[in-house]
Amino acid sequence: MNTRTDRRIRIGAGIGAALLAIAFLLGGFVVLLTAGGQAPDFESLALDPYVRAIFGFTLLQAGLSTLLSVLLAIPFALALHRLRFPGRRLILRLFLLPQALPVLVGALAVITIWGRNGVVSEAMASLGLPRLEIYGLSGILVAHVFFNMPLAARLFVSALDRVPAEAWKLSGQLALPSTTVFRLVEWPALKSALPGAAALIFMLCVTSFTIVLVLGGGPAATTLEVAVYQALRYDFDPARAIGLSLIQIVLTAAVLSVTLRFGRDPAGGFGLGGKARRFDAAGPLRGLLDPLVVAAGTLFVVSPFVAILVSGLAADLSRLVTEPAVIDAAATSLAVSLAAACLSLLVSTLVLMAIEALGRGPRQGVAARSARNLLELATSLVLVVSPVIVGAGWFLLLRGFTDVLAAGPYVVVATNAVMAMPFIVRIVGPALREANAGTGRLAESLGLTGLARLVFVEWPVLRRPMALAFAFAIALSFGDLGAIALFGSNDFVTLPYLLLQRMGSYRTADAAGLALLLGLITIALMAIVERGFIERRDIAV
């Protein structure tokens, strides 16, 4: 085998893997629309007041969630960046947790704090005030802010950290007052991160499924994703499901194109930053306000975690962990997430290697460019076609051939696998690029091919990032509810699905215990990922 054959094999395998991923993501719908004769009547759909209401509510809740998350994150990020105290890095680390927490667990935690029988309501009731009503728009907003305010705050803090050190030095030397520092240094930095952060959060909220499913209240508070799920699992109205799915795909594609224009990678947002040193003196007002703002923000983000811990420990954990249903669900979750992570890693790595091989090709013609576009599309298409939508397509298609629920495990594994691809590509891709920039030419000139090239060139560099990506994919799949919500049955129950069932049958103590278990397992997996990120950063420095 010579280097050219090696390159061809790599490109061929990558394109094969990419086509497989794209076929899975779009296959269900393409077949339904072309062969099934089930294309919905778009005109009547667009005039349907119910559809209009759902569309409007999807945009409304996403818009308000984004506005609130960003508006609360700005003062918090400013105060945290100005304050110098030992716990600062810990707070930034805590603010990673909502992103690691399975959404269902977070939603349950929000109910525990802000629900009708929650901590805040109890306090208000004891003061003679009315209890809070969590279901509906307000609950969705609280939960979205819980998940996304920390993300926005981290993006803003890292924007402030990117300010050149000289700007802080100048501010100190010129004794600029805090309003001037805000105008000259802080606001320009925040402004640079603002459109990207807002677009990213809007995107996440438009496609939010679990929170709306759990906290939404009836038709008045339903989004497109949840409506698709309801159309399939409750009303069984395939035409409506297809129509709503297509509207959702168009909407996400539009939002994603805006997000990408603002230059914020929707799968990004990691890093702990925090090296900037500041020399501007705090005024008396700010010296008082900053700690208050930081304390309030931290309390808002940390309290749901404490709630999970407290109510989870109050549950009968020893009975739960020995209950056959729980053991079965945990085993199923583990099997599903392991299979999904393996599949995702394999497909992503093949695609990445093909992209790399194309890059070192002699000519960059139209064919090479379109192959590259195809490969890159495969890795990020899942951002447009969300798991619930993918599942809906296959649900409807498989119905015609087989028992949908029997095919469930395969669809769920595949959906979780494509879900993790954008993240894996961002973890493994840079390392692979580095490997080939470093020793790729040497390997080429030595004629290294096949297994030898893999062992000597790629594997040593990719081992660590691939382990990280694998852990990330397992964690993501372990906590997912989107795909399983459609395909779950009495014979196919994962841990999040079991949790949803117990919540639905008001077995609150069980739900709390399960949420604790699910949260702990997922956060443990994510902790491995995050540690890996820090170590990688230290090596780079």
Next chain:
Amino acid sequence: MTGGAAIRGNTGATAALRLDDVRFTHGEFSMRFDLSVESGEWLALIGPSGAGKSTLLDLAAGFLTPKAGRVLIAGIDMTRLSPAERPLSMLFQENNLFPQLSAFRNVALGITPKLRVDRAQRALVEAALASVGLEGFGDRRPAEMSGGERQRVALARAFLRERPLILLDEPFAALGPALRRDMLELLAGLRRRDGGAPATIFMVTHHPEDAASHADRVAYLEAGEIAAIGPAGAMLSGAGDPRVSHYLGLARQNV
């Protein structure tokens, strides 16, 4: 080390800047600085990369706090004072200007942080811009100026602030040789323009010829300590300390 006695011997009663046994550690690397910059002199600090030159300036300016020792400016202990409270101006290699402000605004920050500038202040700022040869450049933003022009704006602000001590952390390093020479000439003129005592200049440089053309004395920093200090001519001739001549590439081949 060998330089210790010479340094202490130089200590005047009112040195513009004095680092008195200042200790600082950066990870595993520990530094110890003992140095006097005489009032009105131009001292150049040379030495290999990573020797601690920028750290020394940051300690003097108050951007870093020493582990032990004292920083005296004009004879007053300023070890615990913030950068804003120290009577000095520092120029960095880059990012001396706020990118979204015009040249005029950037210079005006030297006398007021307010948005409004009164008539007297406006005249001062315009005079400062003219003194660095940038008359009529007031409306330009940093992105619309060359690297040399940006550093001229920074110089204008530094001299407008009228601090007796000016620290230069290689602000001209990125400029070409001719431009660098021009900037040093400009600086030499500015520090003497009032006719009174010239401003004290303490500059870090990677270019020995810059030190040769303008500095009164040269200090050589190696591995976190002042290894040698002396008149510019003697220090740069290669006749003095062997470490300096080795750094300058003047040492005899003895390998």
